[in-house]
Amino acid sequence: xxLFPFFKNDAWRGMEMEQSRLExxxxxxxxxxxxxxAMEEANRCLYCYDAPxxxxxxxxxxxxxxxxxxxxxxxxxxxxTIMLSNPVGASCARVCPTEELCEGACVxxxxxxxxxxxxxxxxATDWAIRNKEVLFQAGRKNGKTxxxxxxxxxxxxxxxxxxxxxxxxxIFEVENQAGGLNxxxxxxxxxxxNISLWEVNQIKSLGVQIRTNTRVGKDIEVNELLENxxxxxxxxxxxxxxxxxxxxxxxDGVYDAIxxxxxxxxxxxxxxxxxxxxxxxxxxxxxxxxxxCSVRLxxxxxxxxxxxxxxxxxxxxFEYEFAKQDGVEFRWLTAPKRIIGDSKxxxxxxxxxxxxxGEPDADGRRRPLPVEGSEFIMPVDVVIKAIGQERxxxxxxxxxxxxxxxxxxxxxxxxxxxxxxxxxxxxVIFERGKGEAMVVVAAQQGKxxxxxxHRYLTxxxxxxx
Amino acid sequence: xxxxxxxxxxxxxxxxxxLASAPPTNxxxxxxxxxxxxxxxxxWKTLGEPILNVSSRFAAISFNGQRVMGFNNIELxxxxxxxxxxxxxxxxxxxxPDRAVVASLMVEPKREKWHEIxxxxxxxxxxxxxxxxxxxHGMAERGMGSASGQVPELVERQTYWVKEVARTPVIVxxxxxxxxITATAEAAAQGGADAISLINTIxxxxxxxxxxxNTIPHVAGKGAHGGYCGPAVKPIALNMVAECARHPRxxxxxxxxxxxxxxxxxxxxxxxxxTGVQVCTAVMHHGFRIIEDMIEGxxxxxxxxxxxxxxxxxxxxxxxxSDWGDLDLNYKVVARIHRERCIQCNKCYIxxxxxxxQCIERLVDENGKEYLKVREEDCVGCNLCSIVCPVDGAIxxxxxxxxxxxxxxxxxxxxxxxxxxxxxxxxxx
Numbered sequence: 001x002x003l004f005p006f007f008k009n010d011a012w013r014g015m016e017m018e019q020s021r022l023e024x025x026x027x028x029x030x031x032x033x034x035x036x037x038a039m040e041e042a043n044r045c046l047y048c049y050d051a052p053x054x055x056x057x058x059x060x061x062x063x064x065x066x067x068x069x070x071x072x073x074x075x076x077x078x079x080x081t082i083m084l085s086n087p088v089g090a091s092c093a094r095v096c097p098t099e100e101l102c103e104g105a106c107v108x109x110x111x112x113x114x115x116x117x118x119x120x121x122x123x124a125t126d127w128a129i130r131n132k133e134v135l136f137q138a139g140r141k142n143g144k145t146x147x148x149x150x151x152x153x154x155x156x157x158x159x160x161x162x163x164x165x166x167x168x169x170x171i172f173e174v175e176n177q178a179g180g181l182n183x184x185x186x187x188x189x190x191x192x193x194n195i196s197l198w199e200v201n202q203i204k205s206l207g208v209q210i211r212t213n214t215r216v217g218k219d220i221e222v223n224e225l226l227e228n229x230x231x232x233x234x235x236x237x238x239x240x241x242x243x244x245x246x247x248x249x250x251x252d253g254v255y256d257a258i259x260x261x262x263x264x265x266x267x268x269x270x271x272x273x274x275x276x277x278x279x280x281x282x283x284x285x286x287x288x289x290x291x292x293c294s295v296r297l298x299x300x301x302x303x304x305x306x307x308x309x310x311x312x313x314x315x316x317x318f319e320y321e322f323a324k325q326d327g328v329e330f331r332w333l334t335a336p337k338r339i340i341g342d343s344k345x346x347x348x349x350x351x352x353x354x355x356x357x358g359e360p361d362a363d364g365r366r367r368p369l370p371v372e373g374s375e376f377i378m379p380v381d382v383v384i385k386a387i388g389q390e391r392x393x394x395x396x397x398x399x400x401x402x403x404x405x406x407x408x409x410x411x412x413x414x415x416x417x418x419x420x421x422x423x424x425x426x427x428v429i430f431e432r433g434k435g436e437a438m439v440v441v442a443a444q445q446g447k448x449x450x451x452x453x454h455r456y457l458t459x460x461x462x463x464x465x
Numbered sequence: 466x467x468x469x470x471x472x473x474x475x476x477x478x479x480x481x482x483x484l485a486s487a488p489p490t491n492x493x494x495x496x497x498x499x500x501x502x503x504x505x506x507x508x509w510k511t512l513g514e515p516i517l518n519v520s521s522r523f524a525a526i527s528f529n530g531q532r533v534m535g536f537n538n539i540e541l542x543x544x545x546x547x548x549x550x551x552x553x554x555x556x557x558x559x560x561x562p563d564r565a566v567v568a569s570l571m572v573e574p575k576r577e578k579w580h581e582i583x584x585x586x587x588x589x590x591x592x593x594x595x596x597x598x599x600x601x602h603g604m605a606e607r608g609m610g611s612a613s614g615q616v617p618e619l620v621e622r623q624t625y626w627v628k629e630v631a632r633t634p635v636i637v638x639x640x641x642x643x644x645x646i647t648a649t650a651e652a653a654a655q656g657g658a659d660a661i662s663l664i665n666t667i668x669x670x671x672x673x674x675x676x677x678x679n680t681i682p683h684v685a686g687k688g689a690h691g692g693y694c695g696p697a698v699k700p701i702a703l704n705m706v707a708e709c710a711r712h713p714r715x716x717x718x719x720x721x722x723x724x725x726x727x728x729x730x731x732x733x734x735x736x737x738x739x740t741g742v743q744v745c746t747a748v749m750h751h752g753f754r755i756i757e758d759m760i761e762g763x764x765x766x767x768x769x770x771x772x773x774x775x776x777x778x779x780x781x782x783x784x785x786x787s788d789w790g791d792l793d794l795n796y797k798v799v800a801r802i803h804r805e806r807c808i809q810c811n812k813c814y815i816x817x818x819x820x821x822x823q824c825i826e827r828l829v830d831e832n833g834k835e836y837l838k839v840r841e842e843d844c845v846g847c848n849l850c851s852i853v854c855p856v857d858g859a860i861x862x863x864x865x866x867x868x869x870x871x872x873x874x875x876x877x878x879x880x881x882x883x884x885x886x887x888x889x890x891x892x893x894x
Contacts (some may be wrong), residue, residue: 043530047857049815110808112855207512 012136014103022269029322030094033116034348042071045115050108051198053117056105058444061084063102069118080295081133082121087160087447088153088199090125091182093118093438094191097316100298101381101440111243120245128200134266138206142166149216149231151179151397153439154426155235156203157446158453162233165454170209170229172216176266178203182235182439184262186287189296193265222398226421233451234271234399234417235446238389239355244281249385250340253347257282257290257386274298276381279350280334281305288320288387291328294384303330305356307335307368331355335368337375339383350378363432407431414452415445423450423456467767468774469760471505473717474634474659475640476593478565480505481731481758481775484720486569486595486638488540493553497560502753503760507566508662509554511542511597512586513571513609518544523749524682525695526670533750535697537669539682539689541603542571547585549757551767562566563705566590567636570627571597571609579626593633596624596658598649599640599665601692604759611640611665617652626655634659637721641705642668642777648723650709654717661709662720662743666692666701695746699724702801705735710738728762733773736782792873795867798846800825800839806859807837814859821849841865 010086021093021214033041045067053063062081068080070183091313097119098104106114128135148160150156152172159169177183182196206212214220225232241256243249257280263270280287294302304323306313309332313320324330340349354374357366391406402409402418409430410416415423425445430437469480479528483506484490484499491510497676499507518541529535543550545867558566568586583594597604598614602750606610611620620637627635637653639646650661668690672681701721709715721739723729734742747755802813802825814837817825824843829835839850851860864892872880 039530046812048809049811051811052809107808107810144803 003212011188019269020461022271022297026264026269027194029189030119031127032120032393033123034331036155038058038070038120041116041120042067044108045071047123048456051105052337053102053115054107056101057085058440059089059092059437059447060444061085061089061121062100063268065115066124067115067117070120070124075124075127076131076133076135077229078124079133080111082124083128083135083202086440086443087157087203088196088439088443089121089180090195091131091153091186092198092443093336094195095182095186096438097318099156099318100316101458104464118433126196129195134205135159136137136164136206138163139166140305141168144168144230145170145228145452146231147172147225148235149225150180150231150233150235150426150428151175151178151200151212152235152426152442153182154236154237154428154442154446154449155180155233156199157443158233158235158450159201159208159259160206160428161447161450163203163208167229167230168207170211172225174215175209178210178212180346183205184265185286186259187261187293187296188265188293190289203427211379212345212347217395217398224393224439225417227398230421230457232399232422233424233446233449233453234396234401234422234424235393235442235449236395236429238430239392240390241286241385241387242390244385246336247342248347251339251341251347251383252345253341253381254339254383254385257286257384258389260384261286261289261293264297269297270300273382275300277379278302278377278382278384279305279336279380280384280386281313282386282388283308283309283330284386284388285290285315285319286321287384288315288328290386291323292385294382295328299382302326303331304328305331305350306334307354308357308365308455309333310366312357333368335370336383340377346382347383348379348381350383352378369389389427396428411452414455414458415449416452420456423449423452467764467772468776469763469767470774471741471776473565473720474636475594476506476565476636476660478505478741478801479563480760480763481735481741482756483507483565483567483720483741483743484748486511486567486678487745487749488538488596489745489748491543492545493557496553496557496566498755499748499825500557500561500564501757503754504564506567506592506741508567508569509591511569511571511600512550512582513542513604514648515546516603518542519684521682521684524691526671526697528697528702531696533746533762535669535671535693535889536695536746536749537666537671537691537693539548539602539617539684539691542569542597542600542604547582548640549748551585554586554591558590558592565592567593567640569595569597571572571600571604574608574613574623574627580630583627583630584754587632591633591661594627594631595636595638595662595667598623598653599638599644599663601640601666601688608665608784611642614638614640614649614665618646620649621656622651624653624658628657634658634663638665639663640665641701641707641723645736646705646714647708650715651712654715658717660718660720660740661715662722664698664705664723666694667698667701668682669693673806674868683715692725696724696726697748699726699730703733706734706739707737707783707786710780711786713849728759728766731759731763732766732778735778736780738783739778740776741842742778744804752768763885775876788875791873792877793871794877797865797867798848798862799841800842800846800863801841801863802837802839802850803859803861804836806856808856808859809835809837810855811837812855813837814855816849819886821845821847825850852855 047064066078066081102117103114145168148171151171178200179196278299280291337353338351354371355368358369361367393406408424426442467641471481486508488506543618566781568591577838603731604610639656710725718740723732731742813826824840854860
């Protein structure tokens with residue numbers, strides 16, 4: 001490992017790792033483009049007409065335009081073009097699966113090699129961040145108010161568009177900071193927190209109020225929102241990682257992947273994983289993040305256990321490659337059956353069972369089935385759960401919205417829920433098997449919900465007039 | 466291996482690549498390094514009364530991130546005493562007797578001044594003389610360089626003065642900063658020049674700094690026009706060479722100059738009538754070592770074409786260059802898009818739509834795949850789509866048979882004139 005020689009170095013094993021070394025492990029891995037690199041790459045862009053990259057971007061960023069602006073030296077304009085279409089475009093520059101989206105659609109795939117669109121997007125937005133640019137202004141106040149529940153990508157995106165349309169917007173955010181997954185749930189070495197917080201500040205600068213540390217349904221009643229605002233956007237995303245449903249889950253040493261990542265982004269890094277054997281249960285992008293996180297926290301060995309195969313895993317290919325580079329081991333067709341602890345309640349082993357794939361189930365993926373008698377015991381110190389996230393069913397029901405197992409039902413054009421005043425977007429409407437729960441998709445839905453609200457409220461005005 | 470040697474009005478060199486009179490030929494050290502690298506000849510940086518230079522002197526433009534598309538300078542002629550230059554010329558020629566060493570000269574437009582300098586440089590064994598009537602900046606303000614070169618009478622007279630005493634071939638270097646370069650080229654021929662070389666640099670201001678609002682380059686906050694050269698000027702130079710080459714009263718060899726960066730450029734200039742070429746900007750950008758590829762590339766080209774001597778290609782395209790009025794109005798090409806090569810950037814579509822004749826259609830085939838097609842009946846054969854296409858061979862310009870026999874504008878007008886009963890000879894108009 002050339003990038004992080006220290007965490008593979010046996011010399012520190014068992015020793016207390018220096019804080020600064022751990023911190024270095026959490027610095028952003030990918031370097032940004034230099035001015036010259038950006039210029040050369042920007043000039044390589046063909047500036048296609050009706051470009052396929054634009055169509056491949058869920059938020060429809062005018063990619064050739066923003067790249068041309070880099071080439072002309074209009075980097076501020078470039079950042080504006082990006083952020084206009086995608087209010088979390090700086091984060092997306094880092095976390096989007098670009099090879100599946102814009103870069104995958106680049107026509108140069110057919111002749112040379114695709115433009116590094118993600119990196120150019122990062123170059124332009126980094127410039128805006130560095131120069132403390134405020135890119136947008138609020139529209140003239142139209143006297144209407146909107147409450148947004150959840151300050152993640154979907155909620156922020158909605159807020160930004162509503163503010164530009166003249167609405168008075170208040171975001172209710174459970175956490176100490178807005179930004180959601182981008183602020184708390186994606187590892188710092190891929191997405192530093194300041195990027196997401198810059199996006200939050202861009203939205204604040206439009207006059208959007210963000211009430212942090214506020215849980216709707218607890219700190220403020222649902223009815224209060226429904227009564228006091230002209231419309232509500234439900235953009236609460238998803239919750240904690242659910243229980244594995246196996247014995248031993250409450251032992252000391254069992255972590256929630258999202259909580260673990262959040263900790264690395266909010267608290268000083270600890271040495272409690274130094275030298276430890278870690279297993280991560282699950283093979284989505286969060287599982288990968290938790291695994292690479294563990295490596296960088298000094299774990300001696302990190303394995304990902306997945307009950308299906310590589311083909312079914314939901315992590316992006318580049319995430320998978322990244323984890324392998326970090327030395328993460330993958331154990332396919334392996335499911336935990338029981339977590340075993342010692343007399344002090346500390347995790348010591350995981351009992352696993354081998355799996356095989358049966359018939360496809362509802363979401364089209366082949367159902368994993370345990371192979372009888374294949375149980376084995378694996379010595380571990382830490383178990384990290386990353387098997388998806390819980391749904392906010394309680395809150396959804398408090399709003400009285402129609403839903404399907406916690407997936408809020410919306411009109412796909414307007415994002416209006418069964419309550420005409422309430423619109424929903426982001427992970428709260430994400431249905432397994434229907435596309436991908438990407439940040440960039442949440443951002444687009446946030447915009448659409450804002451336009452849905454605007455249509456709904458302006459229609460109401462014209463009808464009563 | 467083809468014979469690359471040339472004979473330009475009696476000046477021989479082992480290959481057609483000479484260094485132009487410019488900063489790379491400022492000293493014996495440099496010219497000898499160039500000869501070691503393989504250059505066939507060098508025109509020494511212009512000799513004359515030593516001058517004073519300013520700092521800074523050069524500037525260049527980048528295009529889409531590529532450096533030195535165009536280059537300009539406000540440097541003057543040699544800044545070293547004549548004696549020193551002459552001594553180094555002598556040493557260089559002695560060390561490299563097979564290479565062409567040509568002295569570029571510029572003095573006040575006085576007969577005795579020209580006589581004196583010609584004698585002095587010929588005494589040290591130069592192979593030829595190049596009269597600098599082209600330098601557009603600085604010296605021109607003192608009545609020399611392009612100030613002489615823009616007035617045909619002055620070109621003719623000074624050439625004549627030089628020829629009165631010269632024992633070696635005399636090349637007159639022409640300025641492009643004139644409406645019709647054939648006028649001064651003809652004057653040089655009238656004055657007895659053995660050859661002409663062109664083009665010198667073009668009047669230019671490279672840019673203005675967006676922050677300081679200074680000119681680029683600037684000297685203590687002030688700028689003056691400089692001489693423009695480099696790849697960007699090649700088409701201008703090539704046209705001027707071709708115009709001279711096809712001119713019936715300019716029957717002297719041409720040394721081609723202007724944006725020549727590689728062997729391909731050299732071949733183009735030679736096909737258009739240059740007997741050899743001179744290079745400067747490419748060397749300023751990359752150093753003398755570029756000569757290796759120039760020689761090798763030219764050699765391979767000639768071998769592939771089965772041409773024994775590079776002199777055999779000189780002027781071979783000149784007869785193909787004529788006036789617009791002599792072009793066949795009935796010749797027709799149309800664009801054809803090869804779907805299998807097209808990458809669908811739609812650049813051709815938008816160029817045609819916004820800037821030409823709106824004859825490219827965006828269609829969807831039975832499988833729902835998008836493709837582009839030229840409506841050939843509306844295509845005027847302008848080439849624009851094939852020019853902007855980023856993929857080689859994706860758009861081909863195809864000749865389509867004409868219903869009519871060839872007819873030029875001049876022929877047409879002559880026919881119309883005859884039909885209306887009054888014969889008009891268009892060419893005499």
